[in-house]
Amino acid sequence: MDAKIYPVDPDAFAGWDGTIAGARRLQRELAARVRLVDDFAPPRLIAGVDVGFEEQGTITRAAAVLLDAQRLVPQAEVLVRRPTTMPYVPGLLSFRELPALLEALRALPEVPQLVYVDGHGIAHPRRLGIAAHLGVASGLPTIGVAKTILVGTHAPLGESRGARTPLLDGGTPIGTLLRSKDRVAPLIVSPGHRVSLATAPELVLRALTRYRLPEPTRLADRLASQREAKAAARRR
DNA sequence: GCGACAG
DNA sequence: ATCTTGTCGC
Numbered sequence: 001m002d003a004k005i006y007p008v009d010p011d012a013f014a015g016w017d018g019t020i021a022g023a024r025r026l027q028r029e030l031a032a033r034v035r036l037v038d039d040f041a042p043p044r045l046i047a048g049v050d051v052g053f054e055e056q057g058t059i060t061r062a063a064a065v066l067l068d069a070q071r072l073v074p075q076a077e078v079l080v081r082r083p084t085t086m087p088y089v090p091g092l093l094s095f096r097e098l099p100a101l102l103e104a105l106r107a108l109p110e111v112p113q114l115v116y117v118d119g120h121g122i123a124h125p126r127r128l129g130i131a132a133h134l135g136v137a138s139g140l141p142t143i144g145v146a147k148t149i150l151v152g153t154h155a156p157l158g159e160s161r162g163a164r165t166p167l168l169d170g171g172t173p174i175g176t177l178l179r180s181k182d183r184v185a186p187l188i189v190s191p192g193h194r195v196s197l198a199t200a201p202e203l204v205l206r207a208l209t210r211y212r213l214p215e216p217t218r219l220a221d222r223l224a225s226q227r228e229a230k231a232a233a234r235r236r
Numbered sequence: 237g238c239g240a241c242a243g
Numbered sequence: 244a245t246c247t248t249g250t251c252g253c
Contacts, residue, residue: 057244090241096243123242130242146242150240150242151242
């Protein structure tokens with residue numbers, strides 16, 4: 001049976017019975033609420049969110065960083081730590097990370113016009129990756145920026161920065177592979193909510209500097225994974 | 237039934 | 244994701 005019951009967060013999982021099968025049913029329902037049309041104000045403030053773990057995975061760390069959309073300079077950052085409630089199950093990432101992520105996002109001093117999420121948007125088996133789920137749960141425009149493919153196929157991609165090719169699932173476009181830097185593995189970009197398939201990669205390009213990851217998710221990733229503290233501790 | 241499988 | 248040293252390349 002599907003006996004195991006997980007904690008249900010009313011904000012992100014209203015109506016979920018706590019089971020794995022129920023999680024997949026809820027994803028199909030929520031996917032119908034995803035809007036793939038550009039519907040956001042010209043970004044003045046953008047945010048990046050990501051999750052990391054401590055204590056053998058028993059503690060979840062969610063980070064949210066607010067940045068000036070024009071200069072890509074951080075304006076504020078939030079880090080929340082909570083007990084981990086669910087294991088990682090491919091396709092159900094949001095059920096493990098979304099509650100903490102929403103808490104971090106809500107704690108930011110201002111509401112961003114656009115949120116960059118570490119993970120897929122609609123490039124998901126049931127079209128509800130964590131970026132799409134965060135979008136419908138918060139109502140905010142979101143973009144998914146993942147480092148590897150979960151589902152879909154694609155044609156060969158050019159080696160230079162800016163090269164791109166569609167990510168397809170049974171012939172249907174679900175995202176874009178985007179080379180953000182020469183000779184580095186491409187980013188898999190897909191819309192989360194209130195952003196179109198064509199605009200998503202453009203918004204990622206605008207948030208790039210000299211690294212593979214766009215600034216919002218790069219900074220959130222560093223904070224969530226304690227890059228700073230770990231590097232310092234290891235040097236001693 | 238046998239693989240694949242975001243973070 | 245996390246555990247981890249050195250090493251290759253711009």
